[in-house]
Amino acid sequence: MTPLLAALAFLILAPVFGCLLAGLDRIASARMQRRQGPPLLQPWFDLRKLWDKQAAEVNAFQGYYLTGFLLFTAGAGALFFSGGDLLLVIFVLTLGSVMLVMAAYSGASPFANLGAHRELLQMLAYEPMLLLTALGLFKATDSFAVADIVWAQQAPVLVLPGTLLGYLFILTIKLRKSPFDLSSSHHAHQELVRGLTVDMPGRHLALVELGHWYENVLLLGLLWLFFAPWPAWASLPLLGMLYLLEVLVDNSTARLRWEQTLRAAWLVALGLGAANLLLVPFLQRWS
Amino acid sequence: LERRLSWQILASLIVLPLIPAFLSLLARPGRALNAVVGSGALLFGVAALAVGLWAWTSAPGPLLFRVGGHALDLGLLGLEMLVLAFLFARSLSMRSRGAWVPLLIAAQAGVLAWVELSGALPRAAAPLALDHLGALLLVVTGVVGGLVAYYAGSYMDEEQQHHPGRPDHRGRFFFLIFLFLSAMAGIALSNSLAWMLLFWELTTLCSYLLIRHRGDEASIRNSDLALALNVLGGAFFAAALLWLALGPGPRSLEIHTLLQAGQAALPAAVLLGLAGLVKAAQLPFHRWLLGAMVAPTPVSALLHASTMVKAGVFILLRFSPLYQGSLAGDLLAIIGAFSFLLASLLAVRESDAKRVLAWSTIANLGLITACAGVGGHDALWAGMLLLIFHAVAKGLLFLAVGTAEHRLGARDIDAMQGLLQRQRGLGSLLVIGILGMFLAPFGMLTAKWKVLEAMAENAPLVAILLAFGSAPTLFFWSQWLGALLVIRPRPEPGLPPSPRPQRVAMFALALLTVAAALSFPLISAWVVEPHLALLFPGSPALDLWPLAVVIVLAVAMLGLPLYFSTHPSGALRQAPYMAGAGADDGAGFVNALHQPQALRLQNYRLESVIPAEALGRWALWVGAGLVLAAALAGVLA
Numbered sequence: 001m002t003p004l005l006a007a008l009a010f011l012i013l014a015p016v017f018g019c020l021l022a023g024l025d026r027i028a029s030a031r032m033q034r035r036q037g038p039p040l041l042q043p044w045f046d047l048r049k050l051w052d053k054q055a056a057e058v059n060a061f062q063g064y065y066l067t068g069f070l071l072f073t074a075g076a077g078a079l080f081f082s083g084g085d086l087l088l089v090i091f092v093l094t095l096g097s098v099m100l101v102m103a104a105y106s107g108a109s110p111f112a113n114l115g116a117h118r119e120l121l122q123m124l125a126y127e128p129m130l131l132l133t134a135l136g137l138f139k140a141t142d143s144f145a146v147a148d149i150v151w152a153q154q155a156p157v158l159v160l161p162g163t164l165l166g167y168l169f170i171l172t173i174k175l176r177k178s179p180f181d182l183s184s185s186h187h188a189h190q191e192l193v194r195g196l197t198v199d200m201p202g203r204h205l206a207l208v209e210l211g212h213w214y215e216n217v218l219l220l221g222l223l224w225l226f227f228a229p230w231p232a233w234a235s236l237p238l239l240g241m242l243y244l245l246e247v248l249v250d251n252s253t254a255r256l257r258w259e260q261t262l263r264a265a266w267l268v269a270l271g272l273g274a275a276n277l278l279l280v281p282f283l284q285r286w287s
Numbered sequence: 288l289e290r291r292l293s294w295q296i297l298a299s300l301i302v303l304p305l306i307p308a309f310l311s312l313l314a315r316p317g318r319a320l321n322a323v324v325g326s327g328a329l330l331f332g333v334a335a336l337a338v339g340l341w342a343w344t345s346a347p348g349p350l351l352f353r354v355g356g357h358a359l360d361l362g363l364l365g366l367e368m369l370v371l372a373f374l375f376a377r378s379l380s381m382r383s384r385g386a387w388v389p390l391l392i393a394a395q396a397g398v399l400a401w402v403e404l405s406g407a408l409p410r411a412a413a414p415l416a417l418d419h420l421g422a423l424l425l426v427v428t429g430v431v432g433g434l435v436a437y438y439a440g441s442y443m444d445e446e447q448q449h450h451p452g453r454p455d456h457r458g459r460f461f462f463l464i465f466l467f468l469s470a471m472a473g474i475a476l477s478n479s480l481a482w483m484l485l486f487w488e489l490t491t492l493c494s495y496l497l498i499r500h501r502g503d504e505a506s507i508r509n510s511d512l513a514l515a516l517n518v519l520g521g522a523f524f525a526a527a528l529l530w531l532a533l534g535p536g537p538r539s540l541e542i543h544t545l546l547q548a549g550q551a552a553l554p555a556a557v558l559l560g561l562a563g564l565v566k567a568a569q570l571p572f573h574r575w576l577l578g579a580m581v582a583p584t585p586v587s588a589l590l591h592a593s594t595m596v597k598a599g600v601f602i603l604l605r606f607s608p609l610y611q612g613s614l615a616g617d618l619l620a621i622i623g624a625f626s627f628l629l630a631s632l633l634a635v636r637e638s639d640a641k642r643v644l645a646w647s648t649i650a651n652l653g654l655i656t657a658c659a660g661v662g663g664h665d666a667l668w669a670g671m672l673l674l675i676f677h678a679v680a681k682g683l684l685f686l687a688v689g690t691a692e693h694r695l696g697a698r699d700i701d702a703m704q705g706l707l708q709r710q711r712g713l714g715s716l717l718v719i720g721i722l723g724m725f726l727a728p729f730g731m732l733t734a735k736w737k738v739l740e741a742m743a744e745n746a747p748l749v750a751i752l753l754a755f756g757s758a759p760t761l762f763f764w765s766q767w768l769g770a771l772l773v774i775r776p777r778p779e780p781g782l783p784p785s786p787r788p789q790r791v792a793m794f795a796l797a798l799l800t801v802a803a804a805l806s807f808p809l810i811s812a813w814v815v816e817p818h819l820a821l822l823f824p825g826s827p828a829l830d831l832w833p834l835a836v837v838i839v840l841a842v843a844m845l846g847l848p849l850y851f852s853t854h855p856s857g858a859l860r861q862a863p864y865m866a867g868a869g870a871d872d873g874a875g876f877v878n879a880l881h882q883p884q885a886l887r888l889q890n891y892r893l894e895s896v897i898p899a900e901a902l903g904r905w906a907l908w909v910g911a912g913l914v915l916a917a918a919l920a921g922v923l924a
Contacts, residue, residue: 055858059774064851068844075840085833087736092837095726098765105769108705108776108873109863113888116769120762121891127758131739135750138743198864259896266755274751 003082003147010081010217011074018213019043021220025247032251047209053202058107062200065103066207072096073211077218083147086134093218096211097123100196107199115195119183121258125265126170132273136163137225139280150228157226159283162276164226168242169268173261174219176212177250180261292341294352297415300338300425300472304331308465316447316457321440324461325788328433331468335429342422347817349421349543351413351478360410360481364403367485370492371396374514377495381511388515395518395525403481407532411479411540419818423671424475424601427678431593431796432468438686438792439464439585445693445786446583453501460500460583467493467590474598480531480540480559484524487562490595491517497586498579509578516575520565520599527558530922546608550924556606557615557921560659561914564619567599567652570626571910576649580641584689587641592648593682597674600652603659604670608822611662613924617746618917622910623656624749628756629906635763636892636899640688640698643763644681647724650760651677651731657749658738664819664826665741671815672807673734679803680723680731683796687717690789694782700766701889705773710782716793717771723800725764733807733834766890773888776862776873 022043030037039045057063073096080089097119104116134144140156141149149156157164173180184196197208220239227235256264276283307327314320342350371392378388402408443457470493473486494517499510531538536555537548545552568576568591579591590596603610603619610616627650634646651673658670691706691713692698707714724731735757742750785793803810808831816828862873870876870883878884 055856056861057856057858058776058861058863060851060856061772061774063856064847067847071843071847072840075836079836084836085736087739088833088837091732091736092840094761095840098726098761098768101765102769102772106772106774107863108773108886108888109865110876110886110888111864111866113773117766117891120765120769123765124758124762127761128755131754131757132751135739135743135747135754138740139747144740144743201861262893262896269755274754277747277751 003084007078007082010078014074014077014214014217015210018210018217019047021216021243022213025243028244028247029251032248043209043213047206050202050206050209055203056201057204058109058199061106062103062204063207065099065106066200066204066211068099069096069103070207070211070214072099073218074214077214077221080146080218080221083145083150086137086144086146086149087131089146089218090130090134093215094123094127096215100208100211103200103204104196109199111195112197112199115183115198118258119196121262122173122180122182125180125262126173129166129170129265129269129273132269132277133163133167133222136160136273136277136280139277140284146225149225152229154287155227155229158287159280160226160276162272162279166268166272166276167223167226168246169272170265171219171223172246172249173265175216175246175250177246179249179253179256180265181255182258182261292338292350292417294354294415296338297352297417297476298354300331300334301469301476303334304465304469304472307331308462308469311461311465312458314458316455317444320457320461321444321788324440324464325437327465328436331465332429332433335425335433335472338417339422339426339429342417343419343813343817347419347821349416349418349478351541351543352415352417353413354415357410360403360414363482363485364400367399367488368396370485370488371399374488374492374495374518378514378518381515388518391518391522395521398525398529399481399484402528402532408528408538408540411481413541413543414479414482415476416478416543417476419814420601420605420671421475423674423814424597425472427597427675428468428471428475428594430799431678431682432471432589434792434795435585435589435593435682435686436461436464436468438689438789439583439589441786441788442585442689442693443583449693456500460497463493463497463500464585464589467497467595471594471598474601478542480524480528480542483542484521484528487524487566487598488521490566490590490598491521494579494590494595497590498582500582500586503581505581509575509581512578513575516565516572519572520562523558523562523565527555527562530558531555542605546606549609550613553609553613553615553924554922556609557619557917557924560603560606560610560615560619560921561918563599563602564622564656564914565599567596567603567656568649569599569622569653569656569910570629570649571907571914573626573630573649573906573910577642577645580639580645584641584685584692587644588682588685588689592644592685593678596648596652597678600655600659600670600674603656604667604674607659607662607667607670610660613920615917615921615924616660616662617749618660618913618920620657620660620746620749621752622913622917623653623658623660624752624756625909625913626650626653627657628653628752629902631756631759631763632897633899633902635759636894636897638699638701638890638892640691640700640703640767641685643700643767644684644688647760647763648677648681650756651681651724653756654735654738654753657742657746657753661742661746661749663741663745664823665737665829666745667819667822668811668815668829669734669737669741671818672810673731673738675810676723676731676734676800676803676807679796679799680720683716683793683800684720684724686789686793686796687713687720690785690793691717694785700770703767704770704888705775705779706771708774708778709780710784712790713782713785713793714771716797718768719797719800721764721768721771723804725760736834737829770888770890777871 023040027037076093104112141152310323375392470486470489477483495514565572630646630649655670658666865876868877875885
């Protein structure tokens with residue numbers, strides 16, 4: 001019964017946390033730019049406004065794909081927080097991303113199309129490291145089940161320092177933060193400000209935003225797994241600091257080209273993720 | 288009850304396709320020929336399915352059939368010599384290859400004749416056998432092969448209409464198709480290696496002649512390449528026989544005896560595995576499969592995607608229990624994983640739909656090879672399921688691409704933009720095929736999940752290669768899917784409808800793809816687990832419950848269109864965003880010269896980051912090195 005309750009709790013609470021996270025993100029960003037920043041609940045106001053806009057669409061299918069995106073992303077999170085299989089979580093999350101890309105493709109706008117291609121490039125960049133993260137957590141704890149990893153003897157980070165760095169690297173891509181915000185960005189500093197979502201009006205954009213809130217909570221949950229066996233007073237502040245680090249990177253870097261992103265992400269996956277995976281047995285003996 | 292299936296029934300499965308084969312030569316092309324093809328395909332498919340279902344519902348474990356005698360063996364040896372003589376004569380006329388091809392054929396003939404005539408190896412007392420794995424290959428051959436043959440009747444008619452000047456060889460074409468089906472049934476049911484070698488070389492022969500079918504320059508060149516490489520595979524096979532006859536290992540031609548001999552038979556198993564690698568187009572032997580794409584599309588669907596290449600991984604899966612835990616087995620797994628990675632990357636570079644499918648086939652067979660090399664309960668489970676799922680989905684995709692090619696006049700993926708909108712039926716079939724190849728709840732993803740988990744435990748290096756290889760597959764399949772799903776505000780003209788037999792065959796394969804996805808727990812319980820329980824006593828059956836969530840989500844996703852079709856959104860329809868320069872209601876834009884310009888969308892090929900030529904060289908050299916290492920590790924074991 002507990003897994004079911006946990007999944008339900010995630011489905012209800014994740015948007016709240018996701019929304020607060022987005023608000024904090026914007027305030028932190030603003031302070032780094034010496035601005036005051038919007039109120040904490042601004043993302044919520046934005047979402048409400050988007051939802052109330054006049055309904056419009058480029059075709060009858062886009063809403064379907066976006067509902068799929070929300071469904072699979074929230075489903076992946078529910079699977080994760082109910083203690084499910086990590087690889088399946090990643091597969092379902094990927095499925096959600098594919099749905100988002102399909103929504104952009106279907107519109108036939110060259111800008112949305114470009115955004116869709118770039119989103120796929122981002123997936124190509126982060127997918128190996130994401131899988132290597134799951135494989136690393138398995139090697140460290142002997143289980144793919146989140147429920148087992150949480151109760152591991154020692155924190156996985158002790159044998160997975162490289163994997164953690166690699167995951168932080170691709171987390172920047174997944175959180176759509178600079179320098180890897182190729183497909184769509186919150187900032188006005190790139191040519192495709194809203195490439196992926198350019199054709200998605202009002203309610204559709206609200207669905208995307210909600211999906212991202214779910215996704216971000218799930219991604220932070222994945223990050224938390226590295227320190228999960230530690231007590232909350234140690235692991236949660238650490239998590240907050242690492243997120244602030246992502247915001248700092250976002251605000252202090254300029255966007256890279258897709259070739260650079262791809263090469264960098266694969267090199268990181270190889271040099272940190274794969275190398276660490278092979279070294280786990282030695283690190284285990286040593287620690 | 289066990290013995291109720293007599294050897295005559297089994298042997299008749301091999302003989303049965305020969306009847307339509309010879310009738311095809313006699314029938315007049317067109318209606319009469321298609322009637323022969325259709326009824327022959329139906330008969331063979333039903334017979335194969337019946338025997339397969341019988342095997343899966345009876346107790347697992349090989350049923351051995353003691354048949355024949357020296358006379359039959361001599362007859363088959365004579366046939367084999369005929370096949371080799373034909374290949375020898377053809378290899379002499381090759382232009383570009385060196386003398387090694389005819390030499391290898393001659394050596395193979397010599398080895399085979401000596402082994403069988405000198406009595407160095409006792410003749411196989413039970414040359415035929417049936418078990419769950421063999422039944423699997425048999426049913427895939429019968430059902431997918433039957434459907435493809437049926438489809439091919441209509442396809443070859445169209446082909447003839449498109450090129451009225453070409454000589455009409457449809458009769459010979461279908462003779463070869465049915466001869467091939469017979470050979471595949473033979474491979475699935477052989478217990479004697481000598482028998483299997485005959486069928487093995489027959490598939491080489493059929494593939495060679497079918498690739499050449501069109502008779503143009505490219506077909507001839509590529510058929511020569513296919514022959515040269517497959518002769519190399521045959522040579523590995525003959526080397527295995529030679530080792531059995533001369534080496535310290537068990538003196539037997541019977542596969543199931545070798546399996547029981549355990550590690551003592553490893554060298555023979557590795558040599559046979561190398562023969563399997565060639566047939567399955569694994570690195571560094573992959574080039575013939577790319578070349579084979581010049582053949583008519585049903586040939587690609589049948590031989591080069593869903594059945595013949597499966598014979599290669601079939602032999603690897605068969606001997607997997609011997610590879611498990613050995614260095615040679617690990618090397619085979621790395622060859623498979625390496626093939627998966629490189630083929631997936633190179634598929635991204637292609638825009639020709641058939642070549643994308645060919646690379647993806649190499650990649651997926653690599654996945655199965657990796658499973659077979661690592662071995663163990665979970666890996667073999669994934670390997671066997673992959674074999675089924677890949678056969679139906681890839682067969683469907685090839686057929687749909689063939690039909691699309693005849694309608695569109697092109698088989699470029701960019702030409703398929705908006706195909707779902709232009710012809711809903713054909714577009715949906717392609718979409719189902721693509722979903723079957725990479726998304727949940729379709730089996731490929733399920734199998735990939737288990738492959739990764741199995742590898743993480745036993746072979747981290749293989750798992751790493753797979754982690755890197757799976758991202759490019761996601762990339763090129765999503766791009767293709769996205770191209771199909773593009774919806775233009777002003778639809779492009781529709782396409783002429785596909786002929787009925789083509790629609791029927793494709794629809795059936797689509798149905799099978801979906802059915803395999805929905806019923807895979809049943810397939811697992813009836814077909815795969817009993818086989819594995821015998822090989823790995825005591826290892827628990829796989830827990831499939833974690834997949835329940837995925838299936839629930841996917842079913843919800845499939846149910847959503849119902850909601851959307853009954854609840855029209857009533858939303859304002861807007862034109863696609865063109866940065867304010869839209870023209871023709873969103874079908875184009877106004878260019879810098881203030882002229883309307885039609886919008887053209889294209890997929891990425893990532894030329895700047897995927898160096899295809901360098902990767903091709905890598906594939907050859909690293910592949911060759913790994914094969915050499917595997918052969919040494921196997922023979923010296």
